[in-house]
Amino acid sequence: MQLSANGQKVFDARYAGKDENGQINETFPQAVHRLATTASIVEQDQHYWTTKFTDVIGNLLFVPSTPIWANVGKTDRPWQPGACFVLAVEDSLHSMYDVLHQTAMIFKSGGGTGYNFSSIRPKGDLVHSTKGQASGVVELIRLYNASANMVMQGGVRRGASLGILNIDHPEIKDFINAKLNGDLTNFNLSVGVIDAFMDALNQGAAWELKFNGKVYETIAATELWDMLIWAAHACGDPGIIFLDQIQRANPVPGKVMNATNPCGEQPLYPGESCLLGSVNLAKMVKAGAVDWDLLRDTVSLAVKFLDNLIDVAEYPLPLVDQNTKSTRKIGLGFTGLADALIMANLAYDSPEGRSFAGELTRFIQQTAHETSRELAEEKGCFPDWENSIYYPHEKRRNAACITIAPTGSVTAMAGCEGYGVEPIFAVAYTKQTKVAGDFEVFSPLFLEACQRRGVTADVLTEVAQRGTCQGVTGIPRDIQQIFKGAQDIAPRDHIKMQVAVQKNTDNAVSKTINLPNSATVNDIDKSYRLAYQLGLKGITVFRDGCKEGVITVGEGKP
Ligand code: UDP
CATH class of the missing domain: 3.20.70.20 (Anaerobic Ribonucleotide-triphosphate Reductase Large Chain)
Known part of the structure; x- marks a missing residue:
């Protein structure tokens, strides 16, 4: 049960318990225990479920979202789990x-x-x-x-x-x-x-x-x-x-x-809330293939964990408490899709890559629905069930189960390279700092692949200067194909990935459609129309450099 150095920084800054002076007084394993025990309060065999939840969260197979880490089970905060x-x-x-x-x-x-x-x-x-x-x-x-x-x-x-x-x-x-x-x-x-x-x-x-x-x-x-x-x-x-x-x-x-909600992945009724959690896909690929048994067990535990938290939750408003408990929506999704694709040797913008992502999402959805049906048998359907599309044939504990969130903080804690459904940001870039001067930052997966193939240091420097390995002499062609940053992927292919994942997502998918700075109004036009034609629930584009203070890739830009 250990975090990477970066993961520890995120944990310490955002989630760890602190004393009255703001000093950290909780380790990562202690926080995992806090979450696991709190989610087990509603179970008869509390010890059994605490062990199960501890295992799946402590090994970073399943990563609950920020408010869960920051609030749930703490003695000095209301147990508000919703993002x-x-x-x-x-x-x-x-x-x-x-x-x-x-x-x-x-x-x-x-x-x-x-x-x-x-x-x-x-x-x-x-x-x-x-x-x-x-x-x-x-x-x-x-x-x-x-x-x-x-x-x-x-x-x-x-x-x-x-x-x-x-x-x-x-x-x-x-x-x-x-x-x-x-x-x-x-x-x-x-x-x-x-x-x-x-x-x-x-x-x-x-x-x-x-x-x-x-x-x-x-x-x-x-x-x-x-x-x-x-x-x-x-x-x-x-x-x-x-x-x-x-x-x-x-x-x-x-x-x-x-x-x-703010990032678009969770349609809700007025006064309703939803809590989120992500399966870490980087941990689900072993020797290039998906470990489906591990994925099934992880999803099943994650659904139970999130569902239990609805019962122990202390929502900030009575209206929200009532609405949220009427539908019991949970938003289980994933992070590290990009890592999993790279580990399976598939390009993000290829038909094979999309069908891999689609298949993973379908499996997660199917398993989550199965678990929600079992929980309904055991504990009862969500109170609004009789007014829902599932009535009367299909029992469900939760009105919706799957949401693909941006996972902006938890991905950094889990140590994945790709956030949520996104590709890696860039294989490398030159970071300019006042104190330490310029230095090169590489995607660890990319660096590892290059080192295995004997790519030389001067070639890597060129990659960092350009912010991409596409078209760089000295980078093997298959590496170029697999290692594409957000800017190397055509807007159309970003949208197609969103579609592949949305098909098996009950709620919605948070995804940025990246466009180069040179993209025209016409490109936005095409992207928005395509999103509608392909049945997406929403779309947001981001043209590189159109907002101040956002990191951009390429030479001379931090
Ligand atoms: N969110 C927010 N403020 C933030 C980031 C996120 O209110 O600064 C909410 C928002 O509803 C967003 C959701 O949390 O859609 C999930 O965001 P993300 O997956 O990035 O959260 P994480 O759990 O990684 O912190």
Whole structure:
């Protein structure tokens, strides 16, 4: 039970228990024990399950997400395990500030929040009680954004938020352009797009912007779409959420699902939360082949672990507690897909690589559903089961089981190279520091492969300067094929990987579609349309260098 040096740093900074003076007083094995014992409280044979959970978490086969490590089982914190929340904001000052307060409570406990703001009246509308003018959606987002600056998430991270506005809201143009000036850094923005709009776009038809049945403006669907892709090209926002696609996969169709958590992987009902955990795929490949038995056991234990935590959870708001326990959604996913592909000698952007990823996800989903059915037999179905798509034939403990999260912190702790479903960031880059000067940082898997094949130091230096091994003389062709960084992969292939994984994901997949700095507005256009055609629930693009302060690869850039 040991972490790498980097993994230990993440653990110490974010998850380890600390005394009143902020001094660390918990080791990694102690934290694993804390999680395993807490998840076993609800079991009859607590000792047996503590041992099982300890084994699977301590060996980093299964990695629970940040709020679980940071909160669960600690004596000085509420046991809030959820990373993902959605809140409903209604069109009243009371609701706006109520939800702001609820958000602060959620941030403090380590969660991120998504909102669909479409029920807020547009800027300039009459406020009946005062006869003044409504300040509108974008102004409200500014308020929420400022508040997120104030509330560090339990001292662990800054509050992440997603604001969604439907494509027919009268304020949609301001919303689309809201991040162009570099503001709203705590918010991701996504436009809620419905099938009818995509039809209007494809037919070159007009599109109405309306609120409460009143039409405010009629605009060509293409004009609105062009604004959207232009803004996404310029600053990476807004992304898109395909609302009908989400609705089609809604496990309790009577409930509205019009928003997701901040990184887009978890559609939720208003006031609902979900907890996350990841199978470490880097540990599932042995001598180039998947150890399916190990994967099955790991998934099964992970589902039970997450499900048990719902029972012991102390959610920050009674509303969230009630909603979350009605559906008992869990978000089991994976990290280290890139590592597993490399270990199996498959290229991320090849049909074989995609079918490997698809097959792994299918197996994880199937096993998770099996476990959820067994748990339903043993402990009962989720309370909303009778209103769900599973009723009456299929018993389920959880309304949804699979989510592919970004795994931004836990991957670093687990020591994988690839985050969630993403390829490795880059095989190498030159890091510029003021103190130590420039030095080269290599992907350990890449370095190992090169050393095995006798690649010389000067060739490696060239790779680091270029930020890629593609086309570098002296790097064997098969190594070039397997070791592609995010920027070496065509946008289309990023999307195809998202599709391969989404097919067997109950919830959604958090994925960045990387584009080179030279990508055009037309490239964004194609990517967003392709995502819709291929049935994705959402898409976000990232054009290299379009946001300040983000790491870019290649010579001279840290
Ligand atoms: N999240 C957040 N703030 C952050 C990072 C993440 O609120 O700085 C929330 C957000 O809902 C996100 C989810 O946690 O979608 C999962 O993020 P990730 O997988 O990166 O979390 P990890 O468990 O690795 O910290």
